[in-house]
Amino acid sequence: MDDLEPDQKPGYALAAGRGAGWDAALREIEHQAEHWDTPEHGETGHLIAEALRAAVSIARGGGLDCVHRQSAQGEMPVPAPDLP
Numbered sequence: 001m002d003d004l005e006p007d008q009k010p011g012y013a014l015a016a017g018r019g020a021g022w023d024a025a026l027r028e029i030e031h032q033a034e035h036w037d038t039p040e041h042g043e044t045g046h047l048i049a050e051a052l053r054a055a056v057s058i059a060r061g062g063g064l065d066c067v068h069r070q071s072a073q074g075e076m077p078v079p080a081p082d083l084p
Helices: 012-018 022-036 039-060 067-072
Strands: none
């Protein structure tokens, strides 16, 4: 199937019709996680897959609450902790 042109591959029309939107991008990231989470990639592949899945979950959940976003929106940032 690798010798097929992109528009001949199954699912190409569906993907092209969806455009380069967020949903399509997140589905691709989930798909890549499936490729990494295999015995051939071992524990490292599993960790990569888990990180990809977590990123999708964060994106679908609206992102993380972050000091940088708060200050960018003009809100009062949370002070950073004192580190030794």
